[in-house]
Amino acid sequence: MTTFLGMPALPAFGSGNLFAGESFPKAAHRELGNAQLRANLGHATHTIRDKRQAVVSELPDWEQLRDAGSAIKESVMARLPELLEEFEKNFTARGGVIHWARDAREANEIVAGLVRETGETEVVKVKSMATQEIGLNEYLEEQGIEAFETDLAELIVQLDRDKPSHILVPAIHKNRTEIRDIFLREMPGADQALTNDPPVLAMAAREHLRRKFLTAKVAVSGANFAIADSGTLAVVESEGNGRMCLTLPETLITVMGIEKLLPTWQDLEVFMQLLPRSSTGERMNPYTSLWTGVMEGDGPQNVHLVLLDNGRSAALADEMGRSALHCIRCSACMNVCPVYERTGGHAYGSTYPGPIGAILSPLLTGIEAEENNSLPYASSLCGACYDACPVKINIPDILVHLRSVDVDSKRGARKVPSQMDVGMKAASWALSSGKHLGLVEKGLPLGRLAAGRDKKIKKLPGIAGGWTQSRDIPAPPAQSFRDWWAKEHKSAAPSQAAPSRDDKEIQQ
């Protein structure tokens, strides 16, 4: 008899709206041409950045809260199987029903099945990144079920048949006039005298959705947190559309990634301080709803939760990258990111834009997925995202790590060494000793010839051409520093000159 020790299973990557249709550089290049988009984004991200800074500075213990938040999430990842089981036990004991979904397709089928059981063909939805990730609305439509987004920004995006471009403010790329035009065009019975005043537009959305809220039998939501020791789910929102969806319908179906757990009720005190201040820049968001299974006589009596993997277990397998799963979707990182501010969210392709998207999407789909392997390069590595992250996800380090995974995954895929391989080999030789580098520097003056009269190199050959596509290189100096040093110090102190040092020592 043999004992089956188990093959190390291949990671199960995610599916759905996690892939870019084109590479980031290509998409970013196009988006950069949109001056209106840049103006809208610049205004919005700077506004929210200032608000956030103000309320964060108010708290004397902000850094201690970040430390606690980070440690709690690290602990969740380390104890994920037991915490999921504990949550399941407590939520189920109070009349909730748990479903598990390996990927987007499975989650969509479960939700559609649950809606079908109710006999309804319409659902109201409260904004949810998880359902955006799995493409639930599109799937439901194929099944003859209409899903109505009720968050104002999601409604704008849905009416315009557009895609969200920001985690917190999905319509951040649109200004008030563009929004008014969408309402006039797409909202049945919209007042033709509608102005572009935000309160007027908000009231139009209220009118538009009121009847839906009061008659809906089924609602679909996401969840911000799931507390293991009490079996409680939480939705954090502002407009009251969340409360409407979570309270009035008979059936509530929630879709949530498996990483959203908190171990204890006490941990909520940390995250309810970190999240609102980091996301909307408020001391507290207007409404937070918490529910634990079914409460007789209050709210939906059929309560379901779909626990979604969709690549999260694969991301968890990456020891360095797993902390990307600590993300509480506050969007602080994208609001401070110089790259996001210029390209907007659509350039990232996936449901998750900005710095967190640049690490989360490739972790969920695998960096081998060609659509996402350019994302870890969509950053200047300035580190602003790490400073802003309320749970201290070291996004710059993970970006660099994923770049190396990307390079490694391509190694050996080609029979002929690439220009990059050759270049790196040459650099490795040149930088391995001072003597080698000195030899290479002898060739520098050649660059002056290439630069020509204006002292600028405008076009480099091969892959180095990527660098000169958007900038010039100044001509190298006539003399290398090494030569200059040798010449300057020759007469003064010949015994201390560079050649006496051992190159081997420098290497170590």
Place this chain on the structure above:
Amino acid sequence: MTAREDILARIRTALQDSPEAPQIPREYRSESGMETEELIELLVDRLVDYKAQVAVVAEAEVPATIASLLEGARSYVVPEGLDGGWLEGMDDARSRRRVDSAGEPLSVTDLDGTDAVVTGSAVAVAETGTIILDGSANQGRRAISLVPDHHICVVKAADIAGILPEALRRIDGTRPITMISGPSATSDIELERVEGVHGPRRLDVIIAR
């Protein structure tokens, strides 16, 4: 293999390096040490900042304050267990008042046709201007404080906590909980805050000493 077994197995495989759960450093504040008057002042400041209206009155003044806030309301709803005495002297039980109870819950249409709602509260957080409802008898089920456009909420001074950790310690997490910080609001258009979307557009808080 069921999806459940499969996902749990995948996670266990992913954690083959056996990461250790760290000790949680809880050096953040867990007590504010504020006195009642300080708490009231801070809560008022924060609520006003959210564009809620606030009145600080003696317990005995609560009925008169409620009555004046309800002027102009054609109808209002109260939970069955609203603290006795808060509606004293208001002899409008038959004409304007609608009582919501577990035995006779109002329909959504009824609630939509009601102008205002009066509830108590479980606990409040001064630092963040947050009022927490937990569905107890004097607050009623969640729908009644949501659908009517005007919410009048009474907070007892003794129920004000300084900071969030203090407040959450006083709450049973398994109850249906709503945390309210000001009236309904949105910032979805150019990040400009607009009060009043789907929830009550008017929030009046009465702090009873």
